[in-house]
Amino acid sequence: MARLLITGGAGFIGSHTCVVLLEAGHDLVVLDDFSNSSPVALERVQELAGRSLELVRGDLRDPVLLEQVFASADAAGAPIEAVIHFAGLKAVGESVAQPLRYWDVNVAGSRALLSTMDAHGCRTLVFSSSATLYGYPETVPIPETAPVQPINPYGHTKASVERMLADLAASAPDAWRIACLRYFNPVGAHPSGRIGEDPNGIPNNLFPFVSQVAIGRRQRLSVFGGDWPTPDGSGVRDYIHVMDLAEGHRAALDALLGDRPQLLTLNLGSGVGASVLEVVRAFEAASGRAVPYEVVDRRPGDAAITVADPSLAAERLGWRTQRSLADMCRDGWAWQSANPQGYQGAS
Template structure:
């Protein structure tokens, strides 16, 4: 297949590019580089041994999106592009709705006009909201995300479901995933957050490499084994494999819309993750327990049974694998990707 990967220069997108190419498909990337650096593309070409065409523009631009589909033939789209910081979405809700919804409208409109019938969408476990029972299952309703970012994912899921129901030529995979961490085992691509990391493991990695003084642990009085929040962490390589499995499965999928959780089915606490990273780095990592952070749930994780049964996919890498690969990436790239 010839696959367009939107946001293909980003953290999850870049790892997915490598696996989709390795599976024998041709890949084209579209990315506006608002949350990624162009230098990742050279590394992707080195890892894959192939030229990867890149179109640098914002998918909310309908004319440029239409021109891309008019000029090139695609069999499928994997859609990662979008703004993704939960906290920032609370401060800038309109930007999040405009960008995440607008880019999807533009993309799907062009897909339909040019007969591209397969779409894998990067959704999120945040769609389940604060009241879903743990572990999260795909059939839970109603979806009630607690942030503007999460609500854009809920809205896009509804939009894609409605469009697929009305268009027999379109099949959609909605992938709800949990907390991606880790890096490519080569250490050449990994997570490069802009500014202060919003997520736990990149922050720990930056403390370990000396970019930050210490980790703040937000609360140790939750009803969990050690009092710190528990999350379902998944290696980005397993997550990329899940996108490839979903892409492959869409060909024969009987339903127009297919929803799969991509997670390990196991919760790992903040302190457990910290200690796993200490094992990987071979040193203690300073931390301080501070007050709880608004909106944090005590614990959640996936029920990944449906993906096991329908995709033949499962997460295989351990928390120690995730930390070792993150540390290899961070040591080799202490300041992330170079600017040029």
């Protein structure tokens, strides 16, 4: 078992992955500034896994702090063997309004992390990339060989970090073990309902919005476009249960640590599309609540259908999704109904 640094481990995907990695026996150091998460998530992660982790509260972009994290692990005789790098900003609209902030946290933050890893001989990394970098896909299902052509600053920052990682891997191909995981649409929650997605303000993504409508925090869902070239006219996305995604990280880490140094670039998705209206119906069935909606104009920047070709991840990691849309809704509702205000006010 390895000692791992998890940046952004208190966030939505990070917290679920921490549970899976603790259960697999790894020792974890979590670095998070809680700019988009709550320390309560990490308390619950430890409660679910029945094991503790080490927390370092701070900013990824702080080179002094990063040096301390790696140096103190070295000094304790338990060096960091690998990093799973979730910390970053992820809201497309915000990235259009505040591009420098996105380049700073996502790109400069990753560069600071990589420099410190290199200085300490830690050269195994799993990076949170995104299907956003495919822009308007020309082929669906989307293979990893599809052109990288992001259409917003957030996507540009993810593509730039992937570029930086490819350059780094090429500079020392016998040293670096890197997996760029291109997530599709992570949703749902741990089946216990103890941890889940807790967005600040108005959710940008469909699933948390739908669940907040179901619980009564929001009046109705706006469905952006009812005239897409899809079976019911609403947009189609590839939703992936966050526990499947968490298990994908464990599989990627195992593949990196157990094989020769290499750069892996993999889609993590289900390969199955669901429309907005299908999600609404599935959520209504899981929650027993109505989800009122109205169809409004299309949003600029949306594509009709985005679905992964997940076959390379199956081949290289022996991993594929196990959970259905009904499971995503059931577990998402378990989280939302037990935590109507998210982690706010929770103990």
